[in-house]
Amino acid sequence: MKNHLKSLGLVVLVFGMFSCQEEKKEVKEVAIETAEVKQNTIKSILTAREQANMTPDEIIGRLIKGNENFISNNLTQRDHSAQRRMATIGQYPKAIVLSCVDSRVPVEDVFDLGIGDIFVARVAGNIENRDIVGSMEFATAVAGSKLVIVMGHTQCGAVKHAIDNTDAKSMNMLALDDLLKEIKPSIDMTEKTGEVSSENTKFTNTVINNNALKTVEDIKKQSPKLKQLEAAGKIKIVAAVYDMETGRVNFL
Numbered sequence: 490m491k492n493h494l495k496s497l498g499l500v501v502l503v504f505g506m507f508s509c510q511e512e513k514k515e516v517k518e519v520a521i522e523t524a525e526v527k528q529n530t531i532k533s534i535l536t537a538r539e540q541a542n543m544t545p546d547e548i549i550g551r552l553i554k555g556n557e558n559f560i561s562n563n564l565t566q567r568d569h570s571a572q573r574r575m576a577t578i579g580q581y582p583k584a585i586v587l588s589c590v591d592s593r594v595p596v597e598d599v600f601d602l603g604i605g606d607i608f609v610a611r612v613a614g615n616i617e618n619r620d621i622v623g624s625m626e627f628a629t630a631v632a633g634s635k636l637v638i639v640m641g642h643t644q645c646g647a648v649k650h651a652i653d654n655t656d657a658k659s660m661n662m663l664a665l666d667d668l669l670k671e672i673k674p675s676i677d678m679t680e681k682t683g684e685v686s687s688e689n690t691k692f693t694n695t696v697i698n699n700n701a702l703k704t705v706e707d708i709k710k711q712s713p714k715l716k717q718l719e720a721a722g723k724i725k726i727v728a729a730v731y732d733m734e735t736g737r738v739n740f741l
């Protein structure tokens with residue numbers, strides 16, 4: 490009996506040593522992978538020189554490439570601690586994006602960007618107002634960004650409620666009522682194919698496109714400075730729509 494127990498103990502010991510070696514191997518492999526990830530990690534932020542050397546079209550190209558990374562679930566690793574410390578010196582973002590507030594549209598991730606890369610302004614329905622246009626003037630004329638993007642998105646609740654004539658006023662949401670009114674002209678300018686309802690996906694998506702395009706036009710009307718910078722070829726003001734299902738940003 491004793492001998493039997495002894496040999497059982499030996500088997501357990503050998504097996505234990507074997508699995509321990511396996512674990513060590515796994516730990517080693519993970520360490521190598523982590524080291525590889527760390528080597529590819531972005532630790533710096535955009536410099537004034539990098540910002541100055543980019544044209545608006547090159548920036549659009551980089552954003553499209555970043556969006557491809559997002560779609561393929563291959564976001565760049567970033568050392569946020571290092572970037573945060575570096576960013577205290579200053580910022581030289583390449584673009585300003587006006588997005589809806591929707592929680593399903595993570596703007597930096599969508600373009601595979603991080604600290605110091607872009608300005609982001611957000612308001613339900615991505616409409617313009619004076620404060621937002623002022624922020625765009627700052628981002629471009631003062632801080633050197635070369636691109637203004639108005640980015641709508643599919644499944645936009647603000648646009649859907651505007652289409653469905655939701656009566657926010659009767660629910661005492663007077664500010665929301667004013668906001669929905671801002672989206673109405675985009676509905677009026679959209680060709681009525683079928684029912685005017687958010688259930689009509691084709692119509693709703695056309696309104697979403699038109700709303701982003703109209704905001705671009707409104708921005709140009711509101712800001713002689715932005716219009717002038719664009720006419721001089723120093724910046725571009727463009728509309729885009731984020732497709733929630735595919736993750737793709739389609740520039741209009």
Ligand SMILES: [Zn+2]
Pocket residue numbers: 589590591613614642644645646647648
């Ligand atoms: Zn929205």
